[in-house]
Amino acid sequence: MLRKKKNDMSPTGKLKLIDRVSAINWNRLDDDKDAEVWDRLVGNFWLPEKVPVSNDIQSWATLTEEEKTLTMRVFTGLTLLDTIQGTVGAVSLIPDAITPHEEAVYTNIAFMESVHAKSYSSIFSTLCSTREIDEAFRWSEENPNLQRKAEIVMEYYKGDSPLKRKVASTLLESFLFYSGFYLPMYWSSRAKLTNTADLIRLIIRDEAVHGYYIGYKFQKGLEKLTPEERDEMKAYTYELLFELYENEVQYTADLYDGVGLTEDVKKFLRYNANKALMNLGYEALFPKDETDVNPAILSALSPNADENHDFFSGSGSSYVIGKAVNTEDDDWDF
Amino acid sequence: MGSLVYFSSASDNTHRFVQRLGLEDRGHTVHRIPLRPKDEFLRVDEPYVLMVPTYGGGNEGGAVPRQVIKFLNDSHNRSLIRGVIAAGNTNFGEAYCIAGDIISSKCQVPYLYAFELLGTAEDVERVRDGLGRFWQRQSRIPA
Numbered sequence: 021m022l023r024k025k026k027n028d029m030s031p032t033g034k035l036k037l038i039d040r041v042s043a044i045n046w047n048r049l050d051d052d053k054d055a056e057v058w059d060r061l062v063g064n065f066w067l068p069e070k071v072p073v074s075n076d077i078q079s080w081a082t083l084t085e086e087e088k089t090l091t092m093r094v095f096t097g098l099t100l101l102d103t104i105q106g107t108v109g110a111v112s113l114i115p116d117a118i119t120p121h122e123e124a125v126y127t128n129i130a131f132m133e134s135v136h137a138k139s140y141s142s143i144f145s146t147l148c149s150t151r152e153i154d155e156a157f158r159w160s161e162e163n164p165n166l167q168r169k170a171e172i173v174m175e176y177y178k179g180d181s182p183l184k185r186k187v188a189s190t191l192l193e194s195f196l197f198y199s200g201f202y203l204p205m206y207w208s209s210r211a212k213l214t215n216t217a218d219l220i221r222l223i224i225r226d227e228a229v230h231g232y233y234i235g236y237k238f239q240k241g242l243e244k245l246t247p248e249e250r251d252e253m254k255a256y257t258y259e260l261l262f263e264l265y266e267n268e269v270q271y272t273a274d275l276y277d278g279v280g281l282t283e284d285v286k287k288f289l290r291y292n293a294n295k296a297l298m299n300l301g302y303e304a305l306f307p308k309d310e311t312d313v314n315p316a317i318l319s320a321l322s323p324n325a326d327e328n329h330d331f332f333s334g335s336g337s338s339y340v341i342g343k344a345v346n347t348e349d350d351d352w353d354f
Numbered sequence: 355m356g357s358l359v360y361f362s363s364a365s366d367n368t369h370r371f372v373q374r375l376g377l378e379d380r381g382h383t384v385h386r387i388p389l390r391p392k393d394e395f396l397r398v399d400e401p402y403v404l405m406v407p408t409y410g411g412g413n414e415g416g417a418v419p420r421q422v423i424k425f426l427n428d429s430h431n432r433s434l435i436r437g438v439i440a441a442g443n444t445n446f447g448e449a450y451c452i453a454g455d456i457i458s459s460k461c462q463v464p465y466l467y468a469f470e471l472l473g474t475a476e477d478v479e480r481v482r483d484g485l486g487r488f489w490q491r492q493s494r495i496p497a
Contacts, residue, residue, distance in 0.1 A: 052390075053364050060410050221447050228445030229410050236365045295443070298367075298471035308476050322444035329454065329468035331437070332484025 044120040051240075054121035057233045061128045064225060068139035071219040073146045079212045080147045086278055091203060091213075092148060092156035093275060097166050098200040099140040101192060102223075104170055106133030108177050109189050113234065116182035122237065129230050136223045143216055165271035169196060172264060183245075186238040187257050187300060191264060194231035194296035195289070197224075199272045202285045202317065209316040217320065224321070235299030242301070257300060265293060287313050356436070356489030357383035359398060360405040361422045364389065368407045368441055371473045375482050382489070387425045396425060401436045401492060403466065403485060408442035408453035418453045426461065436492055437466040439481065444470060 049055055083091065110130035117123040144153045160166055173196070176188035201224055208217035242250055268289055276282040291311040294304035304311075318325045358377055362368035369386070377384050387396050404426075408417050426432050438461070440454025451468040458465040467484060469477040 051364070056363070063416075064410070224445045225410070225447065228443050232365070232410070232443075239365070294474070295471055301370075301472075303472070304474045308474065318444065322447050322450040324448060324450045324452070324455075325444045329440075329451065329465050330480065330484075331464050331466040332480055332488065 042120070044124060046121065049121060050119045051121070053233070053236060054119055054125055057229060058121065058125050058128065060229055061125070061132065061226075064222075064229065065132075066222050067135065068142045068219060071215055071222070073143055073215050073219060075215045076213045077147060079214070082212065088148070088152070089156070090275060090279060091207075092144070092152060093159050093163075094200045094203045095140045095143060096156045096160035097163075097271075097275075098197060099137050100160055100166065100170060101197055101200075102133045102137035102140070104173060104177075105189070105192055106130050106137055108174065109133070109192060110230075112177040112185055113182075113189060113237075116185065118237075118240070125233060129233075132226050132230075136226070139219055139223065143219065147216075163271070163274060165267055165274055168267050169264065169271060172260075172267070176260075183238060183241050183253055184256065186234050186241065187253075187260060190231050190235045190238060190299050191261060191296050193227045193234065194299050195261070195293050196264065196268065197227060198288055198292040199268055199275065199285060202281075202288045205317045205320040206281065209320040221321070231296065231299045235296075235301065239301040254302065257297070257302060258305065261293060261297065261305070265289070284314050284317070287311060288317060356485070356492055357385065357398070357400050357402040358405060358485070359385045359387060359396070359402045359425070361387040361407065361419050361425075363407065363419065367472050368405060371441065371469070371478065371481075372405065374473070374478045375485075377482075377485070380486070382485075387421050389421065391421075391424075395428075396431075397428065398431055398434055401434050403437045403439060403488070404435055404457065405439040406441070406453050406457065408440055408446070408449065408451050410443070410446055410449075417449060418456055422453075422457075426457070432461060435461050435463050437464050437488065439467045439469075440465070441469055441471065441473070 110126050113126045114123050173188050173192050176184050204217045204220040207213040272285045273282050276285050290306040291313045294306055297305055360368055360372050406422050438454050438457045440451040442451035444450050454465045454468055467481055
């Protein structure tokens, strides 16, 4: 585990991270959640080369120029967020870690974010020309709302509060990506760019584990605060969410007004904002009628989600038993 | 009166959902499946609805927490299950709330409800009312 002294700078002016080092012992866990999440992340490991994005070349050709430009801009925006999270966000959490295993999980998260960032490049190189790619990257560097989103988060990553850093990180993982994730789900629901959507679903799955884990560590940290400090942290979280949401609404309009999807995307934003709050242990903010995500999008995300598992609302005469599933839980012995 | 058995990891997500249901105030028994192998094994003696989180699906299976498998591997416990409610996250795609499908199909009981993460206020209300009605009907079924 890296022990960091506060404000300890080496003579060269670089931050000195290590005071002393002890070797990580996975046989002595302070928090079982670290090993559980590590195993989950390792089990979910993937690389973009395994997804046959080149099968989308024909489908890409059916998009209009405006739709292509939108798609590339969305992906450069996502690349930017994954770059931040891989090289700054997840890394900035390491010195705050309570256990050596928590540090190890963050290194895994950081690496996977870099895999995600690289995945977009592999989509680009498969589907688009160099000129188109360069133009999309230029747009992402010049779009004030995208840059603002990055700035807000970076500010907290550089700040001096470990808990606020975790809030910013969880909001990034569980909320800020979704203005972008909407589009591949939309294309998939219209049977377009379906292999690209498969790749994005792998990213979405990873972000869920990241948001869950960082949110969990945030809640562990909250336990050590006084009730007043906890209230303050809660107020801060909702304020930051509002600030990011306002910005996200404008960013969404910049991207989607041209194709008339802005309102539909905003429902998806609010739905995911609620989930980000829940990952931090807080209650959902946006009411049901503002988070009624287009069923086609929800179904592209999770084919089971629209099978309304609500036995209670039925008449009581139906008796639905779950469909047979192939389970891989070989330790069931009945 | 029916009872509820649930599992919640150290994140306490499902635990908090159960607390919001306020079932004990309504005269129902609530049991939590123990977190660690060395904790005392839970054995139940009345019919129950099982509530479980789905572990982040993916390449590895393992969607049903192993503590829940251990609980259900006890044939006496298994004989008393009447329904299942699962929590999950749509981010896991096809594996969303799949612990409910697995348990429902293995134990041949209805899959009553699925919700995401901590559940919304609507989820709490629907499960609270739904469980009340479900248990009322169950109590009319001769043993």
